[in-house]
Amino acid sequence: MDSATGYLTTTVDAVVNWARSNSLMPMPMGLACCAIEMMAFGGPKYDVGRFGSEAMRFSPRQADLMIVAGWCSYKMAHAIRRVWDQMADPKWCIAMGACASSGGMHRCYGVVQGIDNFMPVDVYIPGCPPRPEAVIHALMDIQEKIRNEYSVTNDYSSGSPHAELAQPESARLTADGRDLSLNGSGLVHA
Amino acid sequence: MPESLKFHFTPVDEAHADEKNVHEKASTDVADTIDILKKEFPDGISDVVVYAGEYTVFVTRDSLVEICTALKETLGFSYLVDLAGVDRFTEDAPRYEVYYCFVNIHAKKRIRLKVSLDEDDPVLPSITRLFKAADWNERECYDMLGIQFEGHPDLRRMYMPEDFEFHPQRKEFPLLGIPGSLPLPPRTPEGGLTMDPFAAARQGSPVKSYQEPESEF
Amino acid sequence: MSVATPYHDQDAIFSFWPRHNETLLKRLESKDAWLSTERGLDVSRIEDALEHEMTLNIGPQHPATHGVLRCVVKLDGERIEKCVLDIGYLHRGIEKLAESKTYQEFMPYTDRMDYLSPYANNVAWCMAVEKIANVEVPERAQWIRMIMCELARISSHMLWLGVGLMDAGAVSVFLWTFQGREDLYNIFDEVSGARFTVSHSRIGGLASDLSPKAIEMIQDFAIRYEGIIQGWQKLLNRNRIWIDRNKDIGVISADEAIQLGLTGPNLRGSGVAYDIRTFEPYLKYEEVDFTIPLREEGDCLARYHIRVEEMLESIKIINQCLEQMPEGPIRTDDAKKAYPSKDEVYYSMEGMIHDFMYTETGVAPPKGVASYHAIESPKGELGFYLESDGTGCPWRARLNAPSFTNLQGLESMMEGHPVADIVVLIGSIDPVMGEADR
Ligand code: SF4
Numbered sequence: 001m002d003s004a005t006g007y008l009t010t011t012v013d014a015v016v017n018w019a020r021s022n023s024l025m026p027m028p029m030g031l032a033c034c035a036i037e038m039m040a041f042g043g044p045k046y047d048v049g050r051f052g053s054e055a056m057r058f059s060p061r062q063a064d065l066m067i068v069a070g071w072c073s074y075k076m077a078h079a080i081r082r083v084w085d086q087m088a089d090p091k092w093c094i095a096m097g098a099c100a101s102s103g104g105m106h107r108c109y110g111v112v113q114g115i116d117n118f119m120p121v122d123v124y125i126p127g128c129p130p131r132p133e134a135v136i137h138a139l140m141d142i143q144e145k146i147r148n149e150y151s152v153t154n155d156y157s158s159g160s161p162h163a164e165l166a167q168p169e170s171a172r173l174t175a176d177g178r179d180l181s182l183n184g185s186g187l188v189h190a
Numbered sequence: 191m192p193e194s195l196k197f198h199f200t201p202v203d204e205a206h207a208d209e210k211n212v213h214e215k216a217s218t219d220v221a222d223t224i225d226i227l228k229k230e231f232p233d234g235i236s237d238v239v240v241y242a243g244e245y246t247v248f249v250t251r252d253s254l255v256e257i258c259t260a261l262k263e264t265l266g267f268s269y270l271v272d273l274a275g276v277d278r279f280t281e282d283a284p285r286y287e288v289y290y291c292f293v294n295i296h297a298k299k300r301i302r303l304k305v306s307l308d309e310d311d312p313v314l315p316s317i318t319r320l321f322k323a324a325d326w327n328e329r330e331c332y333d334m335l336g337i338q339f340e341g342h343p344d345l346r347r348m349y350m351p352e353d354f355e356f357h358p359q360r361k362e363f364p365l366l367g368i369p370g371s372l373p374l375p376p377r378t379p380e381g382g383l384t385m386d387p388f389a390a391a392r393q394g395s396p397v398k399s400y401q402e403p404e405s406e407f
Numbered sequence: 408m409s410v411a412t413p414y415h416d417q418d419a420i421f422s423f424w425p426r427h428n429e430t431l432l433k434r435l436e437s438k439d440a441w442l443s444t445e446r447g448l449d450v451s452r453i454e455d456a457l458e459h460e461m462t463l464n465i466g467p468q469h470p471a472t473h474g475v476l477r478c479v480v481k482l483d484g485e486r487i488e489k490c491v492l493d494i495g496y497l498h499r500g501i502e503k504l505a506e507s508k509t510y511q512e513f514m515p516y517t518d519r520m521d522y523l524s525p526y527a528n529n530v531a532w533c534m535a536v537e538k539i540a541n542v543e544v545p546e547r548a549q550w551i552r553m554i555m556c557e558l559a560r561i562s563s564h565m566l567w568l569g570v571g572l573m574d575a576g577a578v579s580v581f582l583w584t585f586q587g588r589e590d591l592y593n594i595f596d597e598v599s600g601a602r603f604t605v606s607h608s609r610i611g612g613l614a615s616d617l618s619p620k621a622i623e624m625i626q627d628f629a630i631r632y633e634g635i636i637q638g639w640q641k642l643l644n645r646n647r648i649w650i651d652r653n654k655d656i657g658v659i660s661a662d663e664a665i666q667l668g669l670t671g672p673n674l675r676g677s678g679v680a681y682d683i684r685t686f687e688p689y690l691k692y693e694e695v696d697f698t699i700p701l702r703e704e705g706d707c708l709a710r711y712h713i714r715v716e717e718m719l720e721s722i723k724i725i726n727q728c729l730e731q732m733p734e735g736p737i738r739t740d741d742a743k744k745a746y747p748s749k750d751e752v753y754y755s756m757e758g759m760i761h762d763f764m765y766t767e768t769g770v771a772p773p774k775g776v777a778s779y780h781a782i783e784s785p786k787g788e789l790g791f792y793l794e795s796d797g798t799g800c801p802w803r804a805r806l807n808a809p810s811f812t813n814l815q816g817l818e819s820m821m822e823g824h825p826v827a828d829i830v831v832l833i834g835s836i837d838p839v840m841g842e843a844d845r
Contacts, residue, residue, distance in 0.1 A: 031475070058470040
């Protein structure tokens with residue numbers, strides 16, 4: 001057995017993941033109409049504070065979950081990617097709404113057909129706009145995913161900034177949001 | 191396609207001048223103003239079209255600024271509401287049209303001017319000196335249709351980045367854009383800009399994080 | 408085929424639209440401050456050994472910019488000397504999209520223009536199409552549209568108030584106004600089935616009638632919120648901090664406002680009585696009794712007063728509409744011009760064919776005609792200029808967006824104020840980028 005499955009690391013993992021998943025600080029990348037529903041998600045009725053994510057951080061340095069809400073134009077894409085790069089690892093991303101996930105109804109020259117063309121996405125929310133309940137569901141999916149991650153092992157092996165590229169298969173599965181999200185909230189390791 | 195094979199699934203209606211439009215407004219009845227304009231600029235006005243109680247005054251390019259000055263200074267149309275271009279996309283000249291919508295707030299009147307422009311020479315005199323509000327509208331018209339406004343203080347693109355070279359509102363520009371004309375951010379630290387608009391489908395998910403590039407601005 | 412790309416040099420590090428930024432900066436340098444050219448104020452700087460000149464870039468992603476507005480400002484110490492706004496970060500070309508959609512198909516796009524008050528946009532689009540195609544609308548539908556437009560106005564102003572106050576530092580008002588919006592969402596949900604992207608209006612009428620429950624909810628809302636809005640007024644009208652942050656900020660005189668083309672509450676805040684509801688009355692605004700709030704000061708405080716008073720006026724209008732609303736059909740009974748009712752579609756062959764035809768082609772205005780129709784949306788004059796080629800799709804659909812024209816004035820308004828006022832100024836202009844960027 002290597003360190004990835006050792007008793008100590010898995011126990012520390014559990015603690016770290018518990019802490020991380022219950023205090024996600026969203027960076028609301030509110031672009032368009034979905035941003036209004038994102039406000040409702042943080043507002044009084046749906047009150048995302050119940051999930052520990054009420055502290056919306058407009059500074060990327062303090063956030064670890066980016067919610068891209070709205071259609072993203074080519075002109076804006078570079079700004080979004082830069083804000084995403086400025087967020088400290090570990091970080092997650094929710095593509096909220098049809099536009100962020102796939103371009104949605106705006107199949108037009110100005111709009112990027114899905115933000116996953118230039119940044120990794122962990123959870124996609126369908127809907128135009130998704131109701132705040134759906135956003136909460138996505139948040140819970142992210143929490144579920146975090147709880148199943150090898151967080152300490154990842155940190156331990158991530159010496160270089162581009163460590164994901166050199167990681168073993170098992171670790172890459174968790175680092176690569178796409179595989180997991182398709183697989184249903186990271187239940188691969190459960 | 192032979193003429194006999196054409197399939198018109200869309201009914202094409204002709205405009206009936208005598209039909210009364212139920213949405214006609216009193217504010218668009220500007221026959222008096224047009225009479226004054228016609229008297230003052232007999233060569234400047236080429237045509238007047240009426241539909242739904244709205245008057246569209248076709249003016250020539252050379253007399254546009256004079257007519258706008260007269261509208262603003264003597265006739266009280268001091269509020270510019272809208273300015274935009276239209277691509278007629280026909281082979282017979284003129285190809286472009288630019289329309290101006292002015293409002294006289296005190297007399298409660300609304301008038302529309304229109305200028306036709308040739309495809310080879312899409313240049314118009316700017317009216318920003320008369321109406322400051324025309325500034326952004328003219329820039330937008332330049333961005334979308336490529337119509338130049340002479341004398342505009344700052345003819346930049348309004349919406350698209352300056353690095354873009356097409357004018358998207360023109361009819362020949364494809365709705366889905368031209369692949370590669372607008373780059374996406376790099377997908378890997380070493381990689382260049384992504385020119386493929388559907389990179390996710392062909393190359394999979396981008397790398398999660400890398401060192402951000404140095405800022406220059 | 409090789410496609411021309413603006414970046415031939417792929418090795419150069421790309422830093423956020425290099426050519427774009429260059430022209431932006433050049434414009435900032437070459438620009439004359441509005442203060443000196445129009446108002447004749449002296450903006451010359453005091454010579455200082457310590458450089459206190461600075462160029463600051465705010466946005467496109469910034470919490471205070473209400474979306475994705477980018478301001479590049481030149482500062483002299485803390486004072487803004489000049490400012491260049493850059494918009495287009497949400498541009499998707501709906502005018503182009505409209506050209507490939509039928510008139511009815513385009514309706515959902517109008518929801519996503521000014522997403523704080525989608526119903527008003529629906530109505531604006533429908534009325535523009537009805538004008539060019541000469542479609543008559545039944546009485547009841549007009550009254551219902553009016554009620555919903557006023558509800559949209561309230562919901563837009565509520566968000567403006569909450570977010571504007573949050574920008575100025577008061578978070579609790581955001582929670583209150585959002586509660587109000589949730590109540591409005593419930594009404595919209597009951598009426599149309601969606602929380603705010605309603606798409607409920609149809610060309611020639613409405614999609615469905617108001618249910619008794621919806622009418623009850625609207626009545627209840629109108630009764631409750633009159634008091635609540637007055638409560639907000641009590642909190643803010645004499646609030647020291649709020650007044651200090653807003654009074655004499657961004658003053659625009661009436662002449663300047665007309666020159667800059669401001670519209671809506673921003674224009675009326677400067678003392679110009681231009682409101683489409685009375686300028687060229689549409690729907691049934693002639694038959695209800697309401698006043699249009701007007702202020703002379705032209706500063707942020709005046710705009711605040713106007714918006715809050717408008718909410719109260721809207722409630723007045725809604726009450727009158729509920730009283731005067733007649734019974735009757737909610738859509739014209741002309742298969743060429745409007746959708747048949749669902750009963751017809753499900754139980755008669757003809758109805759179904761009409762439904763298909765309407766979806767496929769829709770209403771077709773005469774060839775080569777053009778018309779412009781505007782309504783007073785919460786932000787100002789929202790107009791559609793349509794040109795038809797005789798088919799079911801518009802040849803040219805031009806959107807005259809109030810946020811766009813208002814933003815233009817913001818550039819001049821900012822000059823001469825401290826940086827901290829940017830936040831309040833943007834809030835008081837109330838731009839929605841989805842609409843401004845088309
Ligand atoms: S998914 Fe719909 S609601 Fe969300 S940003 Fe796109 S158009 Fe707007």
